[in-house]
Amino acid sequence: MHIHGLIEDNAALANLCTRLANSPFVAVDTEFMRENSYWPELCLIQIADENEAAAIDPMQPGIDLKPLLDLLTENEDVLKVFHAGGQDIEIVYNLTGKTPHPLFDTQIAAMALGQGEQIGYSNLVDSYLGIVVDKGARFTDWSRRPLDARQIDYAIADVTHLSKIFPRMLEKLKRTGRGLWLDEEMERLADPANYFNDPDEAWQRVRINSRKPEVLGRLKALARWRELEAQGKDLPRGRIVKDETIADLAANPPRKQSDLARVRGLSATWGGNDIGGRLMAALEDAKPMRGDELPARDDRRPGVGKDGALVADLLKLLLKIRAKEINVAARLLARSDDLEALAAGQRNGLAVLDGWRYEQFGRDALALVEGRLGFAVKGGKLKMTRTEEPAAAAADEEEAA
Structure with missing residues (x-):
């Protein structure tokens, strides 16, 4: 060469x-x-x-x-x-x-x-x-x-x-x-x-405990403001304001600009300078976050529920077993959010139920959710076992009765 x-x-x-x-x-x-x-x-x-x-x-x-x-x-x-x-x-x-x-x-x-x-x-x-x-x-x-x-x-x-x-x-x-x-x-x-760095999505990078629409609305407005300031000055966003300060301002908004001088993480000069004024303008324009933008609780998709969460855990176990069997990274086979959606009853639009992923893992994942696949311990090792089709099992029960 x-x-x-x-x-x-x-x-x-x-x-x-x-x-x-x-x-x-x-x-x-x-x-x-x-x-x-x-x-x-x-x-x-x-x-x-x-x-x-x-x-x-x-x-x-x-x-x-x-x-x-x-x-x-x-x-x-x-x-x-x-x-x-x-x-x-x-x-x-x-x-x-x-x-x-x-x-x-x-x-x-x-x-x-x-x-x-x-x-x-x-x-x-x-x-x-x-x-x-x-x-x-x-x-x-x-x-x-x-x-x-x-x-x-x-x-x-x-x-x-x-x-x-x-x-x-x-x-x-x-x-x-x-x-x-x-x-x-x-x-x-x-x-x-x-x-594409969308300033309107920048709030998702900031960790905050609250799920109140008004708090998250302020967080979205402040994160957007910080992103635009950082882009305009070509500085890391943390050099403008650190994440923890953004979260604190969203949860406990100052009433007037002079209050910024007492905010931990900000220079006292922000109580009267231009950048402090722009921060306050962003807060004043903030609106409560819409319901469809609110993050899901416990990082799970809406509708999974406690039983669904247990099913999702079983699917993750199945994924681990199958990934080891065929020697492939588990994340390439399926993502956690797809497994949670499958456990919650979703069937359309899931990559795990399409193409090669369905052949290698999705078919068995669906069988597990629908009661046609189970786990058993044989020789001290966990194995998958096929069960009767639910419809056939129900017919047998009806005939016995």
Whole structure:
């Protein structure tokens, strides 16, 4: 494989992207900093196919990333390969309003191959290539220039390893017939809606004990205000106001701006400055939260109830057994909210009752809920046992009577 090192000029970048556009796939990674900003500061982009690899410096004055971004978001013929790529995809979305597509995430693929729910990159490299990843540059300040040769080599190695792992993983998926299992997960990861920071939804990040509509309405208004302040100033939201202070203000709103000077977690100057005034305006505009927005009690879907919760627990036990049997991550088979909905009587719109998930787990999950599957202990081990169809059992009882 040819390693180009650090690309800093537009001609070299354009030529690289022209060549990569003819590849069946590219492995992609980014280095960024976000400790001191709201928006991630993109510091380095690494890309490789089976023949060549390079790092691109997006901080170079005058660099035009359009050929690269077009390759990632517009070229449907090239598969984009990431590992745990959520934050990398978010960066591309922030730059373009689009996500890389089509894409493949090796961490998600590992779930279908029985390598756990969140296998780390280092463990993946060790598993497939027998290489111990150098972790020495993990805490590099990637925004500092110049980058030395060791840092660049470290960064490029991330995608050269990934470009070797992906074909092996793909072959294994084909051999086990599990490639189709991943289509829905990859499309979900590529959905642009996942990366849009909606200020009106920001309140859901803040933990608060109250479920009173007026308190949650104030929380929603304050979280929205903080999100907009953080975006406008390009500061982490916690630098504007911390979560616990937002929750306290929602539960115990000040009557006038001067009261802000006595709020724990705020500077005394907020009692009379502009940002304090904007906070108070947000509180004054707050309306009680609508009933359809209120969070469900105990983090369970409405209608599950105590008996349904017990059934959901049995479904989770069944899920654990089945995931172990077929050597797949349980989270790929079914999510907790789907199991709770199934226990509550819902049958439509559940992923677990559709396609391969139904074949591998959903059919038995439905049988358990409907009384056609049970658990038994045999030889000290928990096993699933088929029972009579409810209708047949009822007919036998009626005949005996």
